[in-house]
Structures are given as C-alpha cells and as structure tokens.
Amino acid sequence: MSDKPELTLYKTKPIDVLPKESFDNFKQWILQNGLKPSVAIHQFMEAYDCPDIHVTTFIELLEFTYPDIDLGSRGLRFKILDSAYPNSDPSQFSDNDLDESIKELLANS
C-alpha cells in the first residue's frame, strides 16, 4: 500500500473569493484580446494566484463573459463541472474540448 496521497486529480477546494475586476479582466482577455477560453483561464489562475480555482468559479467566469450562450446546451456545463475543469484530467475534459465546445455554442447561438 502506498503512503503517497492519491487524490491529486479530483481534489476538492473551498469556493474562491476574487475581486470584481478579475472577472472584467477575464472577459476582456477573451473578447477584446482574442485569447481562447482555455488560455484565458490559465492566465487568470496565474494572475490571481488561484491554481486550484473552484469549478463553479470557472462557470461564473464563462457566464459573465458569454451571457447570451446557454452553457447547459450539449451538456457542456455538466462536462465542466463533472471533470472539475480547469483542474481536470485532460482525458476526461481537456483545454481543447473546452475551446471547441465554446466555439460550437457561439456558432449556434
């Protein structure tokens, strides 16, 4: 039996508290600077020192950035929540999965 902690991938974290401007910045990075959502969230985690950002915070960031798309469509919100993205196992849900799903929802909105 290993003594090493084995719960790295699905670690649960407290809900984050972040400044309001952090949300404005995330939105700006995507809509004005043209970053892909996956790139923006990794930049966000570094900028606001939240490497274990809670998955519901990420959902809030997406809803704030894209108020007109329904993240529930095609099961996207569930996939994000279920995998605990952005700290997910990429084989379950990857950066590319996120970017492609958002692109698809935008094209159909």
Next chain:
Amino acid sequence: MSKEDFIKKKLSLMRKDQQAGFDDFVDPLQEMVEKGDVNKTVHVPKDGNWFAMSFDAVQVKENRLVISAKRIENGLISSSYDPSIKKYVVEFSGTRAAYIYGSYKSRHPIYGWSYIHWDVRSYANHPANSTVRVYVQDFRARDEIRKLINAMEGYYGTSNIYNSYINDNLLRFQAGIGKKKSPSQIEKEWSQGLMEGLGYNYVEAFDEGHPRGHWRDVKVHWCKKKQDFGGGHV
C-alpha cells in the same frame, strides 16, 4: 460488536463476494486489521484518484460500494465576486462520486421568467469495474434536490426550474419517448410526487437537438404557474 470484529466480518464478506473492484480493497484493509490500526484512512492505490476511505466507510451491498466522506460544502454559497449572487453547492472531501451544483438565472432569453437549474451526480462507476457503482453515504439525489429547491426558491423567490439533461437523465427521458410516453408522463413518473409536493405541478420538455424529434438535447421546465409554460411538449 467491537469495531475490529465488525471490520473482520466485513472483510470476510468482501472476500466471499469475489467481485472485481471490491477485491482491490481487501488486501489494504487486511493489512490495517493486522496492524490494529482501524482509524487510519486507506488509500486504494489503483483507484486513488476517486476516493479515499476508512474501514467504517465501506459498505458492500449487492453490486455497489458506499463510501463515507465529509461534506465540505453543503448549501447556499455567495458568488466568487458578488455576495448577493448565491449558488448552491454540495461537495465532499476527496471524492467527486457525488455532488450537486445549483444556480439561478434572472431571465430566460426567450420566455422571460427567472429560473433555477442544477447539475447533479449521485454515483460514479468504479474505475476498475464499470458494473460497480460507488455511492457516497447520506447523499440521496432526491433529498438533495429538494433541499436545493427550497433554499434557492427561498432566496430568489422564483417558481421555475429549467434543467439540461445529460447521461442517465437523458437516457431515461429518451427511453420514455421510445415507449410513446409524453414528456409530462415521463417526468412525473421520475418525480414520484417530489416536484408536485414542492408546488411544481406543471412540466414540459423542449427538444433542442438538431434535427428535432430525436431528443438529443433536452431541457425540462417545471413551473408552479401554468401560464409560465413556454410552448414545449407537455
């Protein structure tokens, strides 16, 4: 029965079961019994990404495993940037085999009403044996949904629920359509009085997949007032 005897009995049952998945737990548990260290958490190396467990966490029941885990979130929580916005979260430490996340929207883009929605997982398939389900003790989806609705409705005062279906719920819904049942019939059978008991007597479903008719992307709307119906399939 002493805790140690209880554990020995449980181990004996697990050995008799000889089910893939459960077999993995027996050796580390046996090691703990031999050391007399019954309170130590066992990490099961093969499946450690999913859960840690202690002796008293294990229940083997037919083809399911029930683990105990501490609730680290259990109700209404303020949004990360605006304390007036609430979300509803139930999460456990160390496992994502069960959770519920609820949220509120102030306006449906087409129908105009405010609504709550949720995403829930009530079990996980065992990573080493997909026929074994892993449940978290004391997490029953219906109870958690009831608590979520009461809490969110109490805070926001909305009387509409609008959920996107995926996985088991989607398959259940599609199976009902395949049997020529109406969406309302399918959902009321699922509800078994849960939603009606909370005042949600009306239900409709929207087929938002393309092409229509295959129910590949399903939204289900429960409401207290019939006038809130949005033109879905009743």
